[in-house]
Structure formats: C-alpha cells, structure tokens
Amino acid sequence: MPTTMMSSAVRVRGLMPAVPPALDALAAMLRYQAGQFIYRSADPTEFWYCILSGAARKYAVNPNGSRRIVDFLLPQDLFGIGRDGRHRFGVDVIADGTTIVRYPGRLVERLADSDPCVARQIREAAFESIRRLETRMLMLGLGRARERVGAFLLELAERLGQRRCPGEICLPMSRCDVADYLALAVETVSRVFTQLRFQGVIRLNGLRNIQVCDWDGLEGICSWDTTASVHNCGRAPGMALPFARF
Amino acid sequence: MPTTMMSSAVRVRGLMPAVPPALDALAAMLRYQAGQFIYRSADPTEFWYCILSGAARKYAVNPNGSRRIVDFLLPQDLFGIGRDGRHRFGVDVIADGTTIVRYPGRLVERLADSDPCVARQIREAAFESIRRLETRMLMLGLGRARERVGAFLLELAERLGQRRCPGEICLPMSRCDVADYLALAVETVSRVFTQLRFQGVIRLNGLRNIQVCDWDGLEGICSWDTTASVHNCGRAPGMALPFARF
DNA sequence: CGCGAAGTTGAGAGAGGTCAACTCCGGTGG
DNA sequence: CCACCGGAGTTGACCTCTCTCAACTTCGCG
Numbered sequence: 001m002p003t004t005m006m007s008s009a010v011r012v013r014g015l016m017p018a019v020p021p022a023l024d025a026l027a028a029m030l031r032y033q034a035g036q037f038i039y040r041s042a043d044p045t046e047f048w049y050c051i052l053s054g055a056a057r058k059y060a061v062n063p064n065g066s067r068r069i070v071d072f073l074l075p076q077d078l079f080g081i082g083r084d085g086r087h088r089f090g091v092d093v094i095a096d097g098t099t100i101v102r103y104p105g106r107l108v109e110r111l112a113d114s115d116p117c118v119a120r121q122i123r124e125a126a127f128e129s130i131r132r133l134e135t136r137m138l139m140l141g142l143g144r145a146r147e148r149v150g151a152f153l154l155e156l157a158e159r160l161g162q163r164r165c166p167g168e169i170c171l172p173m174s175r176c177d178v179a180d181y182l183a184l185a186v187e188t189v190s191r192v193f194t195q196l197r198f199q200g201v202i203r204l205n206g207l208r209n210i211q212v213c214d215w216d217g218l219e220g221i222c223s224w225d226t227t228a229s230v231h232n233c234g235r236a237p238g239m240a241l242p243f244a245r246f
Numbered sequence: 247m248p249t250t251m252m253s254s255a256v257r258v259r260g261l262m263p264a265v266p267p268a269l270d271a272l273a274a275m276l277r278y279q280a281g282q283f284i285y286r287s288a289d290p291t292e293f294w295y296c297i298l299s300g301a302a303r304k305y306a307v308n309p310n311g312s313r314r315i316v317d318f319l320l321p322q323d324l325f326g327i328g329r330d331g332r333h334r335f336g337v338d339v340i341a342d343g344t345t346i347v348r349y350p351g352r353l354v355e356r357l358a359d360s361d362p363c364v365a366r367q368i369r370e371a372a373f374e375s376i377r378r379l380e381t382r383m384l385m386l387g388l389g390r391a392r393e394r395v396g397a398f399l400l401e402l403a404e405r406l407g408q409r410r411c412p413g414e415i416c417l418p419m420s421r422c423d424v425a426d427y428l429a430l431a432v433e434t435v436s437r438v439f440t441q442l443r444f445q446g447v448i449r450l451n452g453l454r455n456i457q458v459c460d461w462d463g464l465e466g467i468c469s470w471d472t473t474a475s476v477h478n479c480g481r482a483p484g485m486a487l488p489f490a491r492f
Numbered sequence: 493c494g495c496g497a498a499g500t501t502g503a504g505a506g507a508g509g510t511c512a513a514c515t516c517c518g519g520t521g522g
Numbered sequence: 523c524c525a526c527c528g529g530a531g532t533t534g535a536c537c538t539c540t541c542t543c544a545a546c547t548t549c550g551c552g
Contacts, residue, residue, distance in 0.1 A: 060384060060470075062469060062470030063469070063470060064469055064470070066469075068384060068387045070380060070383060070384075082373060083370075083373070088380065089380075112362070112365065112366075112369075113362035113365075113366070114362070116358070116359040116360070116362075116365065119358065119359075119362065119365040119366075119369070120358075120359070120365075122369060123358075123365070123368060123369060123372065124329075126369065126372035126373065126376065127328060127329070127372065129376055130372065130375055130376055130379065133376065133379040133380065133383065134316060134334065134335075134379065136383060137316060137379065137382060137383055137386065138306060138314060138316075140383065140386040140387060140429070141314045141386060141429040142429075143429070143509085143539095144539080144540095145539080145540070174498070174499090175498075175499060175500095176498080176499090183386070183387040183388075183389070184540080184541090185540070185541050185542075186498090186499080186500095187499090187500080187501085187540090187541075187542085187543095188539095188540060188541075190499060190500055190501085191500080191501080191540095193499095193500090194500075194501085206549085207498075207499070207548090207549075223308060223309075223310055223312070224306075224308030224309060224310070224312075389507095389541085390507080390508095391507080391508070420530070420531090421530075421531060421532095422530080422531090430508080430509090431508070431509055431510075432530090432531080432532095433508090433509080433510080433511095433531095433532080433533085434507090434508060434509075436531060436532055436533080437508090437532080437533080439531095439532090440532075440533085452517095453516090453517085453530075453531070493552105494551100494552090495550105495551090495552090496549105496550095496551095497548105497549085497550085497551105498547100498548080498549075498550095499546105499547080499548070499549085500545105500546080500547065500548085501544100501545085501546075501547085502543105502544085502545080502546095503542105503543095503544090503545105504541105504542085504543090505540105505541085505542080505543105506539105506540090506541080506542095507538105507539090507540080507541090508537105508538090508539085508540095509536105509537085509538075509539090510535100510536085510537080510538090511534105511535090511536090511537105512533105512534090512535090512536105513532105513533085513534080513535105514531105514532080514533075514534095515530105515531080515532070515533090516529105516530085516531075516532090517528100517529090517530080517531095518527105518528095518529095518530105519526100519527085519528095520525100520526085520527080520528105521524105521525090521526085521527105522523105522524090522525085522526095
C-alpha cells in the first residue's frame with residue numbers, strides 16, 4: 001500500500017523534459033517502502049511508471065525458484081510501459097521512501113496519438129530502455145566475474161552521475177541482488193569485492209558505500225567498457241552524445 | 247555494394263501491417279550477399295532497415311578483438327532505428343541473397359510527427375526489439391551451456407515460425423556465430439550439439455540443417471523457457487498474445 | 493547483550509575455456 | 523578423376539574459474 005503523495009494535477013518535473021500539461025495532468029505520485037512491490041509478473045499492464053527517487057528492481061523468478069534481476073530502476077527510469085497485456089516481470093522497491101510517478105497507460109497511448117510530442121517522448125523512453133538492455137547484454141557476455149562486477153560498478157556510477165567522481169557511491173542493492181543481476185553466485189561477487197579492495201581499486205565504508213579510488217584501474221578491469229561504447233561510440237570526448245538506438 | 251532491386255514507389259508488404267502509403271513511398275529495397283556489411287559501428291544513423299528475407303548479424307568488437315553478437319536479424323526484424331547519432335554496433339549479412347528495405351530515418355521521424363499510425367508502428371517496433379533483448383538477457387543469464395544452446399534453438403524456431411514443427415530448421419549462422427551470440431566457446435557449442443544428438447533430442451543433416459526430434463526434451467533442458475515467458479506469460483494457451491512491454 | 497540476516501571466507505567438485513590434433517566438406521587445379 | 527588445400531566443425535586433454543556447501547564474521551536492531 002503505497003502512499004499517495006500529491007494530487008494528479010501537480011506538475012511532475014524531471015520525469016521527462018518539458019512534460020506536456022496534458023500528460024502531466026494524468027500523473028499520480030506514490031511513495032513506497034523497501035520490500036513493497038509496484039506490480040507483479042502477469043499483472044495487467046495498466047499503468048506506466050517513472051522513478052523519481054530511490055531504487056527498485058525488475059526481476060523474473062523461474063520454476064526452480066532462482067531469480068534473475070532484469071534491471072535496476074533508478075531515478076529518471078521509465079518502466080512498465082507497454083500495450084495492453086500482462087507484465088513479464090515483477091518490480092519491487094529496494095530503497096525506503098522511493099517515490100514514483102504513475103500514468104494510466106491507455107490514456108497516455110491515446111494522448112500520443114493526438115500529440116506528436118508525447119509520442120516522441122515515448123519513443124525516446126523506449127530507445128533509452130533499449131540502450132540499457134544492450135549495455136547489460138554486453139555486460140553479461142563478459143567472461144570473468146571481475147569484468148562483470150567492474151562493468152556493473154561503472155554502469156552504476158554512470159547512471160547515478162558519479163562516474164569518475166571522487167565521492168562515495170551508495171549501492172541501493174544487496175550483494176545478493178548484484179549477484180542475481182550479474183548471473184553470478186553471491187560468494188563470487190563478495191570475493192571480487194574484497195579482491196578489488198585489496199588491490200586498492202575500491203574502498204568500502206560499511207556494506208553499501210563504495211568509493212572508487214582508482215577509476216583507471218576499474219576501467220582497465222573491463223576488457224571492454226560497455227558504458228563507454230554507449231555514450232561515446234569511440235568519438236572524441238566533449239562531442240554531443242548520440243541518442244540510444246537499435 | 248548491394249543491388250537496388252525496386253524503385254521506392256513499389257509497395258513493401260510484410261514489413262509492417264498496413265504500411266501507410268506515405269511511409270511506403272520512402273522505401274528502397276536492397277539485395278546483399280553474405281559477408282557484405284549493411285552499416286558499421288560508428289556510422290551515422292541515417293537509415294532505418296527491415297529484413298525481408300535472409301539473415302544478418304548485429305555485433306560489437308572489443309579492443310581485444312573478441313566479438314559479441316548482439317542480435318541475429320531475421321525476416322520482419324527492424325533495425326538501425328534511432329535518432330540522429332551513430333550506430334553502436336555493426337551489421338553484416340550472413341545469408342546470400344538477403345533482401346532488405348531501407349527507409350530514410352529522418353523522414354520517417356518527421357512522418358511520425360504528422361501520422362499517429364506511423365508513430366504507433368515505430369513504438370511497436372521498439373517494444374518488439376525490447377522483447378527480443380529481454381529474452382536474450384534471460385538466455386545469457388542461464389548458467390549452463392546446455393540451457394543456453396537449448397534456449398537458443400527454441401528462440402530460433404520460434405522466430406522462424408517453426409516451433410514444434412516436424413520439419414528441419416536451417417541455421418543461417420555458423421557455430422562460431424552461435425558461440426559469440428551465447429557467450430560460449432565454439433568448442434562448447436559443438437560439444438552441446440553432439441550431446442543433444444546422442445540423446446536423440448536433435449538430428450543434424452549436414453552442418454546447418456537441424457531437426458528437433460524431441461521438443462519436450464528440448465524444452466525440459468531449459469530450466470526456464472525464455473520464449474514462453476514472452477509469448478504466454480503463464481496464461482492459458484489460445485488466448486491473445488500480449489504485446490511486448492518493458 | 494543476543495539474535496537473525498547479510499556478508500565473507502575456505503575447501504572441494506564440476507563446468508567451461510584453452511590449446512592442439514583431427515575430421516569433414518567444398519572448391520580448385522592438375 | 524583425383525590430389526590438394528583451407529576453413530569450419532569436432533573431439534580430447536588439461537587447467538582455470540566459478541559454483542556449491544559449510545563455517546564463520548559482521549552488521550543492524552531490539
């Protein structure tokens with residue numbers, strides 16, 4: 001039972017650049033505690049969502065009981081988008097006080113038909129989602145556990161806007177979540193963390209706060225920088241970033 | 247140097263259901279031989295493409311020289327779609343006589359702004375691409391080589407419309423491509439194939455023609471059926487398939 | 493202080509990567 | 523027609539890495 005925070009008439013900023021008022025008017029803002037689910041697998045795709053603050057995880061559970069985390073959802077991420085049907089994955093919240101915006105999907109679709117601007121933003125969101133999936137796919141293809149964990153840390157820093165920043169990065173997720181995300185055993189993730197610590201690449205303050213001491217070293221670990229190929233495409237730094245594409 | 251086959255005024259069928267004439271008028275049809283590239287990584291995203299017949303592969307190459315196949319492109323698949331920018335991946339053709347339809351991306355985008363129908367079709371294409379990526383991600387998360395190869399065969403059969411059909415499936419790609427697709431060594435892929443052959447799950451006629459003798463066995467190999475979760479979502483068979491979502 | 497959950501560490505077994513040899517197949521040219 | 527060649531595919535032996543299972547430690551909280 002999430003808390004409704006604001007009436008739908010309140011402007012939601014930061015969700016999409018220049019959200020059209022018509023779309024804005026449909027929004028509802030909700031607040032969740034860690035462990036609450038936003039929707040479950042096979043639920044009807046009634047609403048579209050966007051994270052404002054906090055973190056959530058999208059996951060699948062197979063008959064054997066093993067779980068695979070499909071995506072971590074961080075601020076600005078849209079999810080649950082799709083046409084009428086049922087969700088393939090469940091989403092639940094992993095950080096206390098996570099706030100999300102919710103839109104009635106069918107109305108947004110209808111709005112998209114009449115407002116090209118809305119349609120374009122949905123396309124952008126889809127392209128962004130594709131970009132993330134492709135990044136993740138390259139990551140899963142990396143052979144060694146060190147590389148995957150390294151790529152994960154780089155991706156997280158990138159998405160939190162803290163790539164190459166000196167400060168600490170707060171991991172919103174448990175080691176177990178990281179393991180399910182990277183298709184590794186928890187123990188392996190743990191071992192890699194301590195290995196990176198001993199090598200002076202990272203420092204841990206508590207369990208969740210990571211400080212990257214050696215960004216070059218971290219990037220060197222990943223035989224190929226999955227995020228750089230996304231954002232830079234081998235072009236000179238400082239140039240405009242290309243949009244995601246597929 | 248692909249062969250231009252038809253003037254752009256010729257109607258392209260099968261690409262999208264009910265392609266609007268305005269979009270149709272922009273199309274050019276091209277024919278490729280195996281080994282020719284359609285575009286390279288870092289090329290500008292000038293055109294959007296759709297496979298009509300044959301097969302191609304989308305791939306990334308890392309500094310070490312190792313290659314990762316991001317996607318196999320089969321008939322009906324759209325690719326290269328995106329806003330102005332540069333391609334993250336290269337695409338080259340793997341089957342002789344592959345035919346492709348090409349659209350000027352910018353014009354399609356502009357058309358989408360004026361025609362909601364075009365916009366909706368682009369969204370659908372994006373959702374479909376996401377569906378494929380998610381399927382693939384679950385596949386890469388599978389721990390064992392047997393499971394990945396099994397899931398790959400099921401996915402391929404599904405996409406070729408030959409799931410649970412008695413006939414042969416023609417693999418358009420080499421073992422090496424399969425390996426790069428599944429993030430396995432070629433030798434491992436080969437070993438799994440022979441293992442499946444000895445167990446009577448599949449039969450090989452030549453190198454490229456596979457006949458699945460035991461579909462139940464094949465599905466049983468995959469600890470979780472990545473394609474079924476896509477198309478069925480645990481609902482009763484025979485119901486309308488949900489669209490892809492994310 | 494005590495408890496449970498989360499995280500870490502260790503030892504062992506198993507799976508896949510690597511390297512090398514070999515087979516199979518299609519194409520080419522004598 | 524056959525020998526030769528090269529590339530793709532297969533098989534084998536070995537080694538490395540990760541998973542598994544178990545014990546232990548740390549953290550957070552009442």
